[in-house]
Structures are given as C-alpha cells and as structure tokens.
Amino acid sequence: MDSLLTRNLEPLLEHEFVTQWDCYDKPYSAFNGALLRFHQHSPYLCEAFHVMATSTPPRTGSTDWGSILYLKLWRRLVANSIPPFKILPFCFNDGRSCGLDNRLPDPFKPDRKDGKWTEGFGVEEGGGLDRVLRKVFAVHLHNQWEKEFPKGGWVDRLLLRRYDRVLRG
Template sequence: MPSLLEHEFVTQWDCYNKVHQPFDGAVMHFFEHSPYLREAFHIMARGPAPRSGTTDWGSLLYHKLFRRLMAAGIQPFKVLPFCLTDARSCRLDNRLPDPFKPDPVSWGGSGSSGVGRLDDTLHKIFSVHLHNQWDKKFPKGGWVERLLLRRYDLHLPEPTP
C-alpha cells in the first residue's frame, strides 16, 4: 500500500479502451498541493459548467488534464489498470464473480477454506468496486464474507461500546 500511495493516480475506466473515456476517477489519489489538482481546478474554473448526468468533471476532466500535460511535455499522473480496483468488469473468463450472488462453481473456492483460484486472484487486486450497490447484502458464507470480511475482522480492533 505505501508504494501505491507515493504516486498520484487515477484508475483506467475499463479494459475495453473507450477512446474518449480512458479514465474513471472512482479511485484516485492526489497529494494535498498537487500541481495536477491545481491544473484540474484551473480547467474547471475556466471551462463550462458540467452537464447534468455526465462525467464532465470526472472522467472527461482527467482525460483533458492528461492530454494537456502530455502536450506540454509534463510527466502526467499515473493511470492504474482498472482491474486493480474493478475486477468485476474484466473479461468473462477472468472477472470476479458477482459478490451479491452465491459462489459460482467455476471459481472453485475449495469450500469454506477459501483456498483456490479466487483466493489467489483476490490477493492481486486493491479493492472490489460495488458500483453504488451498498445496500445489497452479501450471501452468508459467500466469497466476500469468507475471503475478505473475516480476514479484515481478524486485524481490526474490537469496537468500543
């Protein structure tokens, strides 16, 4: 984690190479006095207001900023691959299973122990993007509970009353 946070970055939108929406911004990291943020605020202050229901001040803003930096010969912020933060949107053959459905047989999590391909894959990603579905419940004993939440519970302090 420290090596990731020593860089300023945004995440890639997905692996399908959308020409005019290469960046997502759902996960990003900029330093407090970042020249990138100052330039982004400059673009926002000088440009038109965002259109309702668009990513004008999200994905498109990061894209405009990135292109402006490149054109000026300035090293831009890093772009992390989307699969580091949104492995549910990968190709069908390698995406994470839906966390809100019972475990699929094809991933073969080896029962309740969680040992298997899915467990190996979870060690290679930074987060699981829930896409605004926070109110949904995870299945009891499913991969989210078994391979993520229980592990975090082991490392988190007990809540104080």
C-alpha cells in the same frame, strides 16, 4: 469510496495515479478513473480543481465528471510538457469488469453451489479466488452503494471477515 481494499496500497503510493474504471476499450470515449492517489498540495489536483471550476458541469447521472475531467487534465499537462500522473491498469482494482473468463465474481450474487469460480478455481478461503484477491488492490463496486453482500458469500468470507479480524487485532 466505492471500493473494497484487498491489500495494502503502499507499493503504489510513491506515485500520483488514477486507476482505470474498467477494461473495456471504448472508441471516442475517454477513460474514467476509479481509485485516485495524489500528494497533498499536488499540482495535478490544483489543475483538476481549476478544470472543475471553469468547465461546464457534467450531465446528471453520468460518469462525465471523471472521464472528461481526466481527459482535459491529461491533455493540458501533455500540451504544456508536464509529465502527467500515472494511469494504472484496471486489473489493479477492477477485475470484475473484465472478460467472462477471468473476471471476479459479482460481489452481490451468492456463490455458485459447486463452490467454483472460473477455470474450476474454488471460492473457499485459500482457494483460487482468495489467491487472486491477494494480488489485486481493490474490488471496485461501481457506485452500487445500496446493495447488500450475500451472507457467507465470497465478499463476506474472504474480505469483510478478514477486515474484522485485523480491526480486532
């Protein structure tokens, strides 16, 4: 999983869903998913595995698996009058891939020296960024597995240390 959860997903778990990868509207390009949730033995999953087993493999180094898979699956469901899974908006888990005025800061860059984020909101615990992180469900890292988070940066301070406190009880 390439996401850092920021809160409990329970409010979303009543539905089977895929969250959008980002907020960019790309004409003629299928949306890609980031966070998925399907019930055990879900007919959606069975159909998705069938699509994967019978389709041409994706291009190497591409995001085709997700985007083409969801598009094919969605179209098959709709064509057969089967209500499709939910598609949740990117803002639930991908706020760093949005407009420059409201995106989450880059998790791999040090905090700004003035301690601010956007619109003058602070990045300190309890500040504007912390309040926003408590409203979204995850921070999607976009397959950047090997990158390190800056020591003392907002991810370290507002997420990782919080995880440690919860795990320690």
